[in-house]
Amino acid sequence: MVLRCIRCGREYPEDEVRYRCECGGLLEVVIDLDKVDTNIFDGKNVTLWKYESWLPVKKRVTLNEGGTPLYKLENLGKDLGIRELYAKNEGANPTGSFKDRGMTVGVSKALELGMDKVICASTGNTSASLAAYAAKAGIKAYVLVPSGKIALGKLAQAIIYGAQVVPVKGNFDDALRIVVEASSKLGVYMLNSINPFRLEGQKTIAYEIYDQLQEVPDNVVLPVGNAGNISAIWKGFKELYEAGVIDKLPRMIGIQAEGASPLAKAWKEKREFRPEERPETVATAIRIGNPANWPKAWKAVEESGGTFESVSDKEILEAQRLLASREGLFVEPASAASLAGLIKLLKNGEIEKDESYVLITTGHGLKDPNIVIDNFRLPEPIEPTLEAFRRVMK
Ligand code: F0G
Numbered sequence: 426m427v428l429r430c431i432r433c434g435r436e437y438p439e440d441e442v443r444y445r446c447e448c449g450g451l452l453e454v455v456i457d458l459d460k461v462d463t464n465i466f467d468g469k470n471v472t473l474w475k476y477e478s479w480l481p482v483k484k485r486v487t488l489n490e491g492g493t494p495l496y497k498l499e500n501l502g503k504d505l506g507i508r509e510l511y512a513k514n515e516g517a518n519p520t521g522s523f524k525d526r527g528m529t530v531g532v533s534k535a536l537e538l539g540m541d542k543v544i545c546a547s548t549g550n551t552s553a554s555l556a557a558y559a560a561k562a563g564i565k566a567y568v569l570v571p572s573g574k575i576a577l578g579k580l581a582q583a584i585i586y587g588a589q590v591v592p593v594k595g596n597f598d599d600a601l602r603i604v605v606e607a608s609s610k611l612g613v614y615m616l617n618s619i620n621p622f623r624l625e626g627q628k629t630i631a632y633e634i635y636d637q638l639q640e641v642p643d644n645v646v647l648p649v650g651n652a653g654n655i656s657a658i659w660k661g662f663k664e665l666y667e668a669g670v671i672d673k674l675p676r677m678i679g680i681q682a683e684g685a686s687p688l689a690k691a692w693k694e695k696r697e698f699r700p701e702e703r704p705e706t707v708a709t710a711i712r713i714g715n716p717a718n719w720p721k722a723w724k725a726v727e728e729s730g731g732t733f734e735s736v737s738d739k740e741i742l743e744a745q746r747l748l749a750s751r752e753g754l755f756v757e758p759a760s761a762a763s764l765a766g767l768i769k770l771l772k773n774g775e776i777e778k779d780e781s782y783v784l785i786t787t788g789h790g791l792k793d794p795n796i797v798i799d800n801f802r803l804p805e806p807i808e809p810t811l812e813a814f815r816r817v818m819k
Contacts, residue, residue: 428452444619452621454481458668466636473629484533486562488519495637500751509781516789523787524554530626531616532558540614546600548710549579556588569600576793598715618653619717631661641673647785648762649679650711656721676731680766682706686735707738710759736765755790
C-alpha cells in the first residue's frame, strides 16, 4: 500500500505525514487488491469495520460507525415515477453524518503516525465528527469554523466533545487555508478530506450500498461541497470492480447549491474549473467556493458518465420537506440537495425514470433545527380542554 499522486503518479510511503504531492497534486491511497477479502458481501452485519481488509489502518478508534440504513423511498419513487429510489441515510452515524466514516479511519491513522493533535476546517459536520473521535482517542482537536455560518447542532457537538472551537472571520475556504498552513508548520495532523485516509473511510459507503442492495445501482446522487465524498464513493465502487466483486459501475451525480456551485458551473459551461469568491446558500454544510478535491470529483463524474447539477435554496428546502413528510426522513438542507437535484434533472429530461437511484442523505436534520423553526409559525396555545382541541381539529 502506498500514497500515489493522481496528477503525476509519484508514490510515497503510507507512513509519511503528507497531504499533497511535491507537484501539488492530490494523493490517493493505493490498496493492494490482492489482499482484500472479496467474500464478505453477503448483506449481513453491515458495519464499516466489516471491510477492514479494504482499509489502510491497523489501529481502530471507533464509535460503531457505518451500517446505516438503505431505505427504499416507495412514496417519493411513486410520486416521481422512478423505478427504484433509495436513500442511504448517513445521518444515522454516531455523530449524525457520513464524516464519521472518514474520522474513524483518519483518527486511527493519526494515532498510528504518533500524532497527538488534530485539526480541521469545517462547515460543521467535520468538526463535530473530528471532535468526537479525538475525544475517544484521547487527543487534542482544533476545529476552525466560519463564524456565524455553522448550524447550531453541529456547534453544540464540537463544544461538548471538548474540541477547541475557533471561529474564523471568513468562510470555509479561508479556514481551510489556515489549517493547511498550520498542518505544515505547527505539528498538527490535518483531517480535512485532502487527507487521503479520510476518503478511505468514506469509500465504504459504496461497499455498503452494494452489500445491502446486492447489486450496483444505476446512479448515485449526492451533495458536493469540498468534493471529497463523491471522490471517495467512486473510489469504493472502482475498487469493487477492479477486485472482481462487481461487474458494472454506477453514474456519479454531484449536486451543488446554486450560490456555491463552481463545479456545476464549469461542467455545464464546458470550461475550466474556477473557484467562487463568495459562496452563499442556506445549506451551510456545502457553502464552499473552492472545493479542495475538485480534480478527483471531476474525474469521478467524467469516468462514470455522470453529471454535476446545481439547485436553488428554494428547491433544497422543498426537497427537505418532501423527504420528511413523504418518507419520514429528516435530513439537513445540504443532504436534501440530492433529492432536489434528482427532481430537477428528471424535469429537464436529463436522466431516465426507468433506472435505479441511490440518494446519499449525508447529515441528520436535527443538526440544523433553526432552518425549520425559523420558517414555521407555531399557532397560539389552546385552553387545556377537549372542546378547544375539537375546534382546532376542524
Ligand atoms: N453534506 C453534508 C451534510 C456535509 O456536511 C458536507 C460537507 C457535504 C454534504 C459535502 O461533502 O465536502 O465531501 O463534498 N461538509 C464539510 C464539513 C465540508 O466541514 O462538515 P464533501
